[in-house]
């Protein structure tokens with residue numbers, strides 16, 4: 001049993017698309033990299049939580065592709081469409097580089113139908129989708145609260161940007177995250193109707209348990225791009241997540257890079273801890 | 275053109291990147307007794323120059339292969355089943371079940387994983403699989419190039435009923451653990467040369483050779499065809515770039531049809547028909 005259909009419909013991710021790095025701007029431990037892409041489609045429909053795969057030629061040495069969250073898409077009639085990524089500084093990205101991209105891949109975060117308060121929970125570089133999501137939700141009138149954890153304050157993601165869009169940004173050490181999460185969920189001044197999370201799986205499970213236990217809607221990006229990703233295209237199975245009735249191999253299997261990465265928090269609560 | 279079972283664990287994912295009408299989907303590896311519903315959790319232990327250290331894909335149960343067969347049948351596609359078994363009875367039991375499935379006519383080929391088998395085991399396993407298969411079923415024997423007496427094992431495979439030999443050019447690192455990637459291309463070519471040469475000297479009857487390992491570009495596929503491969507199998511190269519499949523397919527077809535290309539093949543070209551097997 002698998003849990004669902006591929007999130008990218010046939011043809012949508014089919015072509016490798018050309019992109020040119022037009023700007024690289026420092027943002028803490030990351031570079032904000034702007035890529036000019038020739039077509040507005042399908043980028044115009046891209047959502048936070050979707051990602052791109054940068055194929056490599058193994059003959060040139062590297063045997064696995066790069067997989068990155070989409071950190072923003074901007075378009076205007078004069079400059080065309082620009083895709084933003086947050087890449088580690090040590091990647092050494094330079095303006096003028098020509099790339100091939102597969103994507104946008106996967107299923108992103110859907111905004112709530114009403115402008116309700118929301119809580120975004122992230123961990124270190126895994127929080128990239130939340131940076132763009134905060135922007136979009138604030139533009140829809142949602143009061144946005146952010147909870148970020150990091151083992152080193154230097155590893156928090158682009159706080160200047162997040163503080164511009166969020167009503168509150170709470171920072172925590174990983175071990176303090178569960179308590180901070182419960183405080184925010186129970187705080188009447190926050191009172192989130194929806195909790196969005198992008199973090200490693202153990203954090204996602206904590207968020208799902210705490211949020212669902214309080215009858216909040218929970219949506220999580222179940223792909224951890226901070227951990228090594230083998231393919232990002234659904235072929236290898238290294239990102240598989242067992243969900244459902246638990247025993248090894250007998251329950252459902254979710255393949256986040258193919259069927260997600262954004263999935264209801266309920267899927268993580270029922271599965272065994274991995 | 276074939277797909278590696280351990281590398282393409284869900285062919286439906288690959289279908290998003292282009293048409294698969296002339297490439298059999300790979301299903302499995304399937305093994306009697308497995309409870310897994312999906313091949314997955316590929317474990318990569320490390321990366322190095324031109325390759326990676328990874329574990330074998332875990333086997334799935336027959337129902338997982340049947341899901342792929344049904345999916346392929348609905349789209350007019352064909353399937354190659356990758357088969358494993360501890361005993362020859364296990365191999366036959368899985369095949370027997372798949373043959374009785376409503377969509378059995380999508381089964382274009384069966385690839386039997388014999389990488390760890392010696393000459394005798396290859397003969398016994400292929401003979402049992404041949405017995406359990408319908409007449410005309412395309413059977414591939416997957417042999418490790420790195421093992422001893424490749425020619426003897428290839429001879430046994432053909433004697434047992436294999437219609438093609440897949441040369442797995444992975445480097446064994448430990449039981450169930452392999453080194454794969456472009457750096458294994460030389461190993462694949464050495465296996466290819468051994469078997470082409472041995473066929474010329476009539477030390478084995480010859481069969482179409484499929485090279486599996488080290489094919490990570492159009493050029494490496496062309497080289498393999500020039501050296502005598504009748505087809506190539508793509509595996510971990512697709513992790514790096516899934517669109518490589520269609521570029522390599524075009525390169526192989528072009529190389530095979532080039533008037534100047536007269537490689538010393540070890541057998542006639544493998545069947546790569548796109549239509550389904552007649553019932």
Ligand code: FES
Nearest residue numbers: 232236237239257
């Ligand atoms: S990373 Fe390969 S299947 Fe998800």
